[in-house]
Amino acid sequence: MFSFENKIVVITGAAGGIPTATAKLFYDLGASLALGDLDVDKITGATAAMDGDRVLCHALDVTSTTSFDSFKAAVMERYGRCDVLVTAAGLYRDRMVAEMTDAEWATMMAVNVDGVFRACRAFGDAMGEGGAIVNIASLAGHKGSREHAHYAAAKGAVLSFSRSLAAELAPRVRVNCVSPGLVDTGFVASLLEKIGTAMEDATPMKRRGEPEDIARAIAFLASDWASFVTGETIHVNGGFSML
Numbered sequence: 001m002f003s004f005e006n007k008i009v010v011i012t013g014a015a016g017g018i019p020t021a022t023a024k025l026f027y028d029l030g031a032s033l034a035l036g037d038l039d040v041d042k043i044t045g046a047t048a049a050m051d052g053d054r055v056l057c058h059a060l061d062v063t064s065t066t067s068f069d070s071f072k073a074a075v076m077e078r079y080g081r082c083d084v085l086v087t088a089a090g091l092y093r094d095r096m097v098a099e100m101t102d103a104e105w106a107t108m109m110a111v112n113v114d115g116v117f118r119a120c121r122a123f124g125d126a127m128g129e130g131g132a133i134v135n136i137a138s139l140a141g142h143k144g145s146r147e148h149a150h151y152a153a154a155k156g157a158v159l160s161f162s163r164s165l166a167a168e169l170a171p172r173v174r175v176n177c178v179s180p181g182l183v184d185t186g187f188v189a190s191l192l193e194k195i196g197t198a199m200e201d202a203t204p205m206k207r208r209g210e211p212e213d214i215a216r217a218i219a220f221l222a223s224d225w226a227s228f229v230t231g232e233t234i235h236v237n238g239g240f241s242m243l
């Protein structure tokens with residue numbers, strides 16, 4: 001198994017279901033964590049049992065450059081560098097395009113793609129040789145998603161942004177994406193209410209994803225085991241995307 005001993009891992013949206021599982025996995029593999037989210041109390045609670053010397057919890061609004069400046073300053077003061085960045089902050093809303101306001105479109109872009117750009121801009125240059133960025137995209141960014149065109153467009157942009165950034169930051173830093181399918185978190189509660197078990201019924205592996213399924217793919221891409229992988233995307237969806 002690979003190790004993140006002495007590695008500094010920064011995660012945005014760290015209070016969420018997938019990012020919390022990701023933070024726990026990196027911690028168990030030896031990393032020190034810098035965790036940012038709008039809901040800082042939730043991250044503090046989720047990490048209460050961890051060694052405080054290896055965890056920094058900080059308020060972060062990914063729609064704000066000033067907020068990133070403050071988060072980065074706190075990371076630099078505590079750890080002096082960043083080895084791995086995971087951009088996990090995300091927002092999901094149901095809306096048909098015909099009914100979508102400019103503000104709704106802009107909010108989804110601000111969190112789901114501008115937030116990834118801001119994170120990569122802030123931390124990309126704080127990474128030394130062997131650094132790794134993993135951006136969480138979505139199956140929606142590849143296939144589209146009815147009633148979520150703004151979300152799908154933002155995630156599609158994350159995929160192409162990541163490939164462009166991979167070319168800019170190589171060979172010092174690798175940049176990859178994980179594209180989850182349906183994962184059991186509060187994020188998709190409204191979708192599950194509407195579709196019930198239809199999606200897992202249609203999934204070859206016959207279940208929803210668990211946050212840990214995504215965390216393990218992220219850890220692999222961030223690890224030295226993926227040292228020749230950059231500009232790529234791993235799909236984690238139980239085979240749904242091959243149908």
Ligand SMILES: NC(=O)c1ccc[n+]([C@@H]2O[C@H](COP(=O)([O-])OP(=O)(O)OC[C@H]3O[C@@H](n4cnc5c(N)ncnc54)[C@H](O)[C@@H]3O)[C@@H](O)[C@H]2O)c1
Nearest residue numbers: 013015016017018038061062088089090138182183185187
């Ligand atoms: N759950 C799924 O089925 C699924 C599928 C595909 C992709 N994803 C992606 O995985 C990532 C994590 O999703 P999750 O399922 O854990 O959802 P989640 O809602 O549990 O986590 C998202 C986190 O992002 C945070 N966030 C939202 N806006 C923010 C902002 N402006 N600044 C800082 N933080 C902000 C929220 O507070 C929350 O903690 C997201 O990028 C999401 O798009 C999830």
